[in-house]
Amino acid sequence: MNSNHRMVGRRRSSEAKQYDMLLRVLLIGDSGVGKTCILYRFVEDDFTMSHISTIGIDFKLKTVEVNGKRIRVQIWDTAGQERYETITKQYYRRAQGVLLVYDVTSEKSFTNISKWANDVDEYAPEDVERMLIANKCDDRDWRVISKQQGQKLADLYRMSFFETSAYRNVNIKEAFLALTNNIIRRQGIIPAPDHSCVKDGKCIHDLDMDLAAGDATPLTDTEENKTGACSACSVA
Numbered sequence: 001m002n003s004n005h006r007m008v009g010r011r012r013s014s015e016a017k018q019y020d021m022l023l024r025v026l027l028i029g030d031s032g033v034g035k036t037c038i039l040y041r042f043v044e045d046d047f048t049m050s051h052i053s054t055i056g057i058d059f060k061l062k063t064v065e066v067n068g069k070r071i072r073v074q075i076w077d078t079a080g081q082e083r084y085e086t087i088t089k090q091y092y093r094r095a096q097g098v099l100l101v102y103d104v105t106s107e108k109s110f111t112n113i114s115k116w117a118n119d120v121d122e123y124a125p126e127d128v129e130r131m132l133i134a135n136k137c138d139d140r141d142w143r144v145i146s147k148q149q150g151q152k153l154a155d156l157y158r159m160s161f162f163e164t165s166a167y168r169n170v171n172i173k174e175a176f177l178a179l180t181n182n183i184i185r186r187q188g189i190i191p192a193p194d195h196s197c198v199k200d201g202k203c204i205h206d207l208d209m210d211l212a213a214g215d216a217t218p219l220t221d222t223e224e225n226k227t228g229a230c231s232a233c234s235v236a
């Protein structure tokens with residue numbers, strides 16, 4: 001093991017004390033429905049009216065507290081444009097939660113939810129937690145999809161449902177907290193200082209931590225962490 005590797009391990013050990021576990025969540029939906037604005041509102045508490053289409057994929061991190069545990073949520077913002085589909089589909093596989101977003105002023109974005117839901121069925125893990133988001137609920141003049149229609153669709157797909165406004169900051173935090181809560185409940189994940197996240201000798205959080213830290217160095221088997229658990233779990 002080289003000294004650089006050891007340094008990375010040390011840095012992560014101190015980072016690890018800031019949270020108990022890490023979850024990965026994906027934002028999907030047509031271009032322009034407000035995915036990036038939802039992410040910015042949640043993470044930065046900010047909003048911009050300009051629409052700069054996401055190129056491929058981007059992510060931000062936010063730590064939330066659920067049941068007294070600090071959960072680090074890694075939120076992936078995918079491009080809604082079809083030309084990026086090949087890239088964005090690759091990120092479904094490791095998601096624990098997906099927010100399927102439509103715009104209440106766009107009928108097309110609403111009808112396209114069935115396509116996005118099919119993609120989740122095809123590419124995401126079977127037990128991924130799904131949530132339907134009806135964004136831009138502040139825009140009363142241009143609304144074409146009622147709350148009842150949204151709820152009916154969510155019921156049909158057995159998803160939870162929130163109407164949100166990134167612009168007015170309505171239900172953004174609530175939606176993310178509910179999704180996080182649902183993931184933890186559904187997957188029976190108990191934040192575990194005893195490293196119970198290790199499966200088959202390998203920590204399930206490895207790649208998440210690598211991406212969050214901006215490099216691809218494996219987290220396990222560092223000098224500081226001989227248990228095989230990643231630093232996301234080593235919080236005892």
Ligand SMILES: Nc1nc2c(ncn2[C@@H]2O[C@H](COP(=O)(O)OP(=O)(O)OP(=O)(O)O)[C@@H](O)[C@H]2O)c(=O)[nH]1
Pocket residue numbers: 029030031032033034035036037038048049050051052053054055078079080081135136137138139164165166167168
């Ligand atoms: N009125 C209103 N406008 C919003 C809201 N959220 C986003 N917008 C606007 O909708 C437009 C598109 O928002 P983005 O967040 O860039 O959309 P996106 O889904 O990320 O788009 P792609 O990156 O192309 O997939 C921008 O002009 C935003 O200002 C909202 O809650 N209310």
